[in-house]
Amino acid sequence: MNLANLQLRAPHAEEFVAVAALVHRAFDAAVAPGLNAEGRATFYAYAVSEAIAGRHAFEHLTLLAERDGQLLGMVQLKLPDHLCMLFVEPAAQGQGIGCALVEAIIALACAQQPGLRTISVNASLNAVPAYQRYGFVPMSEERVRNGIRYVPMEKQLDA
Template identity: 45%
Template structure:
């Protein structure tokens, strides 16, 4: 199993690369050019760097000195990113990242705006549907909520 640790500034290019690779493989084919561009700007290394300076916790999964997954918790209450390198999916890395971030949740409810292909995965983690499918700048998502353990 990979080692999970807090992200450092020098991890930002690798974090961005993992998110973009997973997004391009699984999500991008179902989106408009606008949605793909929106995600590209949100997942850019400098955008992660700016969020790392704010009230966001970013954890990485590292295997043999290579980043293979990332999770981002925004303001202790919203799962902003959860991506695993496509070559490493199906090995429990995403679930391990999710479990690692749970103790840092500061709200009774953890929310996520999941890409539609990821809804079943979040439901396996214990999330429930929380509203209708929405769209933001071309990104199509399903709101879900998780009752964080107190």
């Protein structure tokens, strides 16, 4: 893992276009090939910069990961307890950035909501192994909604 000089922070308003571009690159590389046209269109509508910024402004926590001024990843959590986006630049995957983002957003959510017991995520099929490494467990079999294929997962938090 290479977490040297990695900074995790909240986004600035002018960064959401770059955040959306990172999300699209990571999605196109790993998730889009396993979805039909409906699923891709559903995701692209969800992942435009205005939508990401709007969620950040209303009942969502967002963190970015950057190193030396380069945006490497993002995570967004819908309050109180649902991880709705986690994307890492394809060339930077496997370096612990996703794990660092998940741990940081959970810590932030717990600080804002004492007593939080679980975090859920609808993991894309390719991301299930990563979420399992982060401590999430599948709660059911694969599901499909609006063309998006996912596995509902949950992580128990320490009391």
